Amino acid sequence: MGRLVIVSNRVPVPKRGEAPAAGGLAVALKDAFSSRGGLWFGWSGTASEEPADLVRHARRAGVDYAVIDLSKTAYDGFYAGYANSALWPMFHFRLGLLSYDRDQAECYRIVNRRYADKLMPLLRPDDTIWVHDYQMIPLGAELRARGSRHRIGYFHHIPFPPWAVFSAMPGAEDLIRDLLAYDLVGVQTHRDHVGLMDCMAQGTGMKVRPEGEVRLRGRRIKLRSFPIAIATDEFGQLAARSVSSPEAKRFASSLAGRSLVIGAERLDYTKGLPERLRAFSALLERFPERRSCVTYLQIAARSREDVETYKDLKREIETLAGRINGDYSEADWTPVRYVGRAVPRDTLAGYYRMAQVGLVTPLRDGMNLVAKEYVAAQDPADPGVLVLSRFAGAAEAMTEALLVNPLDAVGMAEAMDTALAMPLEERRERHGAMLRRLRENSVEDWARRFLDVLEGKEGAEVQPSRAAALAIPQPRLISRSASTSSESASGERTGSQVAARSTAWARRRR
Template sequence: MARLVIVSNRVASPKERAAKAGGLAVALREALGRQGGLWFGWSGETEVNPPTEPKIFRSGRVTYALQTLDPEEQHAHYAGYANGTLWPLCHYRLGALSYRRTDWEGYRRVNDTFARSLMPLLKPDDVVWVHDYHFIPLASALRELGFKGLIGYFHHIPWPTPDVFLTLPSHAALVEDLSQYDLVGLQTENDVRALLTYISSEARGWIAPGGVVGLKERRFRVAAYPIGIDTEAFVKDAKAAVTGEEMERLHSSLAGRTLAVGVDRLDYSKGLPNKFNAFGELLKSRPEHRSKVTMMQVAPVSRGEVAEYRALRRELEELAGAINGEYAEFDWVPLRYLNRPLARPTLAAIYRSSRIGLVTPLRDGMNLVAKEYVAAQNPKNPGVLVLSRFAGAANELSGALMVNPYDIEGMADMLDLALAMPLEERQERWRANMAVVEANTIHKWCDTFLDDLAHTVDRLGELPEHSRAAARQ
């Protein structure tokens, strides 16, 4: 059996508990543990003139290799190009996009550094699985060093439409980098269409059935692999939370009031001001809900060193203060706003206790909070998922109440509808969503991608002669 090699920006420590590590880390660790393998990534450390070789240690059947980076290189790669350029581009926030050629060059140098560090650790028949936008050029760098084995890539965030993608000065180079992978996985069919449309219309590539692509003598495949959660584990946590201390504390603090909950990183893509304004509009236009419903927003700080994120935090604090100042009673605070992460069992308890799950990003690759909320519900008395149509999860969770996060009054209408929804309809909508969450778990996602990657060469076949001729033109 071929060895699996996973590459990601950060590597989950083998000592990190599943409840803290997150679903993706757990699934990747499980995939490696089943067959043995290597997990390669950034150590989280920087130093001037860092060692060229990664730190290597083993835990069970998994070898961990962690690369330290030069601080200036790491800043150009991570804060500069990856999160200052690609993140806003892929989330359609062109006003927040900052492109500097030095950042682009630093991004590629770090990918070259990773490739040089990884290459001596690779065996010819290894299967390499690269994760996310930090490492789009990694396959190109590995190919230049002579690696000929299978390399797959999964893009966890949205892929922009061609018109948006063309605003990126380095768009052509990035797609050429993608062509060095054997399988490119995206979250949704919309993302697949966006990338294939760019390849056929701008890059003069050839698209064959099944997402097979011919581009400058390279053949690779593009397909959708909607990511899931560890459903069984989350259901278990939610059931255990029924008798837990967190549930008792929460119920006591609510004093019988209805709870609406949102859980998001503090990021401009999550539509948090829109969500706050919609809740404020609900209280303004429908006073019957005052003192009867509480909204809780959990928003751990993300990239706090970036000015735009600091400005977002100030904006949310002002909005929360304004809503609470306008509508609070001496025994009721309408909006509870927390800037710290909560453990998974605590989140499961909060989800299970809430009537409404508010997931309203302006753009999101998938959004696993939506699936976690569904998994945590009590089947006899489930809550209602209110979901942005711009989240990847909207393509799967048909039982949700879909909203446009730019329509504040429309979101307030949906909140009102969710609060008034009868039990039978809530159960029917939950069952439709839960069937998807149970069928498409993170373990199935992982196994499906790796199986397709293993059989990619068989599926690529020979492209027609006219496609090869078009690629040479």
């Protein structure tokens, strides 16, 4: 068995003597690296005026790391420019925010060519290569152009839209054809799988088989979904320890017995943060009995501060939080606590555990691991309630959450009120079902499944993507809407229907 070679935009090289990062790909690939050895290649995170052209190497905990620097010009064009000002909004269905520049698009390809030039000499004939995310779409084609015959897989961590959206990107056909260089293209959800197949069929004109396969000059390109997971039990144990830490106790004391609603993510326009603040304001307006009884903590770690859109978003969130606090604060109660910086992972886990409501309402997300971490962090004896956007990939399987449309502020407010009032037995049932499902799909399982399909191991595809998606249980509860009419054609229930269902549920359990 050959090595596993991982390529990602940013490579988290641990400092000497430090353990690898506690989350993300480092956890997912730990088992694979330990059993077969591996190389992790990509950008160092350094952008300088005159970057060294050499590949820098390090070895930590049995893993070889190889990183290169970028010039400031390359960073501006490739990363801040094309990747995050054009590809990111397009993949998240935000065409109004798409900013395309032809020179930046060329810079994106130049950087991918440079990555291929630097990676090729490091490869061994029996290596398996796994490329990660939208910054690296052309890398497989660049490696093939340099003679690579390796098995190469690509995993797309963010949403994959249908061709009607994707085709708005200049050069869309070239990007889709780049994916034909891979042996396996993985996405997060069934919805993304459908979008990928639609783009492949219309963007290339080639026949896509129903299970997700394209034949090209004797090669089979597989298109599959692999919902990414977390280290569920590990995160739950971390939360149980952290809730007793001095920081968590100090925070709990400051709440003075009030209920806690929590949101935590990067500061990004895809996360629906302004919409979430408006929903919390609607909660306080429409349910005055909640005033002085609930506190909303929003953690939004700053990111991409060199992109103007993110600066505007930061100002909007600060204005909204200030307005809510100005409208509703009492001398001894501040409704919104806004933290605009990263919080240590263990501290955050403790905050999740003490929160009665986890508010995860992106406008569009590939998966959203915050939703899974919130559930994993809960005390099974007295769990909180997850309020989840139906546009998050996690909603495909986390059907016991209260599913909402993040564009409906009143609907989200009503869902929060339902969550805060939910009986203990119902909370336990919903949480238990989601926790069991999280445990059945560990982050190690996710990596193993992808690699098994990529390497053609027998039995790796006993359950194709579509069949797996159809087996997912259907949502039991959707957020209340302002309407009092009968259930809509979309399947969303009205406020009175939700209230009646919750009451009926409680009666059945008496």
